Amino acid sequence: MTRSELIAELAAANPHLTGRDVELIVSTVFEEITGALARGERVELRGFGAFTVKRRNARTGRNPRTGEAVPVDEKAVPFFKAGKELRERVNRGKPARGGAKAERVSA
């Protein structure tokens, strides 16, 4: 599923909204999460998961080709941990052919 497929699904499920509104809703959600992480805040969506920022210390890396030591600066990396419900759904879920999507197609 891509961003545009997500938008298309939402638009189909909400025929009273304009395409522009649906696009705005989706971009608002991801921009808000991005903004919060940029401020160093965490985003917790119960059942879905939590987005946090992890700090990585500066270290000495190596150019794998030349073996040369290169300093790597301290940096922040975005991290997502799936919530309990989503984790269980993903683990229980069936591959696409037996999943909800395939059932809809064959029905």
Place this chain on the structure above:
Amino acid sequence: MNTVTRAHLAETIYTQVGLSRNESADLLETVLERMSRALEAGESVKISGFGTFSVRQKGRRVGRNPKTGEEVPILPRRVLVFRPSHVLKAHVNGVQPTHGEDE
């Protein structure tokens, strides 16, 4: 540290899009539910400028109870991994994202 929750995201949809508060909350839920469904079906969810959520199959391995040292089999399972896009990584480091490397 501040935590952003569903309520904050719904409030932003309410102010940005001009839907009712109730409908804003419902739509946020629908966004998360549609993404969850795709992942449940083993499909990746690729959000340009944000990142990719994908499902990875893990094989069976032998784990150990750290307290007792006892060996415990860890059964094959499917786990969710998130790979942030270059744009998101740049944002959390307070730098301007470079264009053309979005995924």
